[in-house]
Amino acid sequence: MSTAIVWFRRDLRLADNPALHHALKHHAQVLPVYVHAPDEDAPWSPGGAARWWLHHSLAALQLQLRRAGAPLILRRGPSLQALRDLAGAVDAGAVYWNRLYEPAALARDRQVEQALREAGLEVEHFGSALLVEPGQLRTRAGAPFRVFTPFWRAAATLLPAREPLPEPARLAATPRPPAGLDLKALDLLPRIRWDHGIQQAWQPGAEGAAALLHRYCAEAAGRYGEQRDLPGVDGTSRLSPHLHFGEISPLQIMQRLRRLSDEEPRAGLLPHVEHYLRELGWREFAHHLLHHYPDTPQQPLDAKFARFPWRKPRDYAADLRAWQRGRTGVPIVDAGMRQLWRSGWMHNRVRMLVASFLTKNLLIPWQEGAAWFWDTLVDADLANNTLGWQWSAGCGADAAPYFRIFNPLLQGARFDPHGDYVRRWVEELAQVPDAALHVSSNGAVADGYCAPLVDLAASRRRALAAWGDIG
Ligand SMILES: Cc1cc2nc3c(=O)[nH]c(=O)nc-3n(C[C@H](O)[C@H](O)[C@H](O)COP(=O)(O)OP(=O)(O)OC[C@H]3O[C@@H](n4cnc5c(N)ncnc54)[C@H](O)[C@@H]3O)c2cc1C
Incomplete structure (x- = not known):
């Protein structure tokens, strides 16, 4: 009887899982495996919030697999060693996985693939985390796209038309599966339990993802275009951590939304679906971008920013800590940073504002912000985080020009006019009337709230002067 190993990584779902589907189609038995090898992702091993998510996501996958008749075997890395041992133990003839795209994972996977092939195993990998494989698209001149709109126009011609693969009802497991580790042994949960708020906010796993997609379709999909920028409203899908861990595929989301707008053409859903x-x-x-510019998690895409006169760590350490703790004296910035700390997530509009404040008003390098997000976001994703930070700092592809500096007070008044968001996360401001909320003098009027860390107008002038220096 032929046996295939399905190597789960960040594709922690059974439905629309091409590697699993292929194994079930071509082999009599499957052995689902997860290998914990965080050093193989270095220097971008998962941060604290992502490890919390991973623990619960693996627990959810174990349950799903058990219901379908197979255990999930957990092992520690090195990945190659673990896969070789398991293949030997069950006499597997093949190893299948779904692709990851981070530079470290790609290098590891190439090595694993070659070594397993040399050992006589069949290896195949599949695309399922993205709609279009990175590297497929180039401009007419043959260069990588660096502007979003033409990229997306070109990508639209390659979007898959197929339906997602169904979830298998039963898995034929190997009769005597080899021993695996207990999930607790992976030591993913924090020793000091800071995860109460995160636990309240999320349900990791494919069921949690399906529930959020269902809620989004029922309550928010028809107003996405109008509400996605309002942090006080539940107007977005909050699917980012589920997408990052592959508990749902982008294809599943796309086809579900397309069906929804086909079924209800009169509801005017189409523009909102297109926007999503x-x-x-x-x-x-x-x-x-990460595929073509693998150094960008550390290096600015726009090379002239390598000369940017950022402040030095000894000068900015206290300001960085105040930003991290949500104590800058700018209400919407503090609300965002506290939402991040307590729930492991932050609204996109507010991510842009806190990033602009850090890099422009505080003149702190974007890499410091990216590192903090990496440790605290449940959806921390190397490609998206790098793009978001470089975009906000003005040094990335299709970036907001550096000289366009958000005024976080005006932005707060525009996108959180009644203070629903700020009041929810900054308790000291709960009693401040709407009209007095998005101002810089709250430290004086609201008990316990801090004075502003910087003068917004003066720090803006300082940022523009610094930008002028790099020409
Ligand atoms: C400084 C900064 C850092 C960021 N870091 C991350 C990160 O580490 N991980 C992450 O997933 N997103 C990151 N983003 C992008 C964006 O903020 C989140 O994807 C979004 O807020 C997730 O919420 P949602 O699922 O409700 O989004 P929705 O509005 O429901 O959007 C649906 C999905 O589209 C994708 N998406 C939406 N906006 C963006 C975007 N601007 N860039 C890339 N993908 C997007 C996400 O996968 C998201 O789940 C960052 C943005 C900024 C400005």
Whole structure:
């Protein structure tokens, strides 16, 4: 009887899982495996919030697999060693997986593939985390796209038309599966339990993803275009961590939304669906950029920013800490940073504002912000985080020009006019009337709230002067 190993990584679902589907179609038995090897992702091993998510996502996958008749075997890395041992133990003839796109994972996977092939195993890998494989698209001149709109226009011609693969009802497992580790042994949960708020906010796993997609379709999909920028409203899908861990595929989301707008053409859903798909397009663009510019998690894409006169760590350490703790004295910035700390997530509009404030008003390098997000976001994703930070700092592809500096007070008044968002996360401001909320003098009027860390107008002038220096 032929046996295939299905190597789960960040594709922690059974439905629309091409590697699993292929194994079930071509082999009598499957052995689902997860290998924990965080050093193989270095220097971008998962941060604290992502490890929390991974623990619960693996627990959810174990349950799903058990219901379908197979255990999930957990092992520690090195990945190659673990896969070789398991293949030997069950006499597997093949190893299948779905592709990842981070530079470290790609290098590891190439090595694993070659070594397993040399050992006589069949190896195949599949695309399922993205709609279009990175590297497929180039401009007419043959260069990588660096502007989103033409990228997305070109990508639209390659979007898959197929339906997602069904979830298998039963898995024929190997009769005597080899021993695996207990999930707790992976030590993913924090020792000091800071995860109460995160636990309240999320349900990791494919069921949690399906529930959010269902809620989004029922309550928010018809107003996405109008509401996606309002942090006080539940107007977006919040599917980012589920997409990052592959508990749902972008294809599943796209086809579900397309069906919804076909079924209800009169409800005017189409423009909102198209808008949502464009946001998934930014995710595709981020992976395309990481593929072509693998140094960008550390290096600015726009080379002249390597000369940018950022402040030095000894000068900015206290300001960085205040930003991280949500104590800058700018209400919407503090609300965002506290939402991040307590729930592991932040609204996109507010991510842009806190990033602009850090890099422009505080003149702190974007890499510091990216590192903090990496550790605290449940959806921390190398491609998306890099794009978001470089875009906000003005040094990335299709970036907001550096000289366009958000005024976080005006932005707060525009996108959170009644203070629903700020009041929810900054308790000290709960009693401040709407009209007095998005101002810089709250430290004086609201008990316990801090004075502004910087003068917005003066820090803006300082940022523009610094930008002028790099020509
Ligand atoms: C400084 C900064 C850092 C960011 N870091 C991350 C990160 O680490 N991980 C991450 O997933 N997103 C990141 N983003 C992008 C964006 O903020 C989140 O994807 C979005 O807020 C997730 O919420 P949602 O699922 O409700 O989004 P929705 O509005 O429901 O959008 C649907 C999906 O589209 C994708 N998407 C939406 N906006 C973007 C975008 N601007 N760039 C790339 N993909 C997008 C996400 O996968 C998202 O789940 C960052 C943005 C900024 C400005």
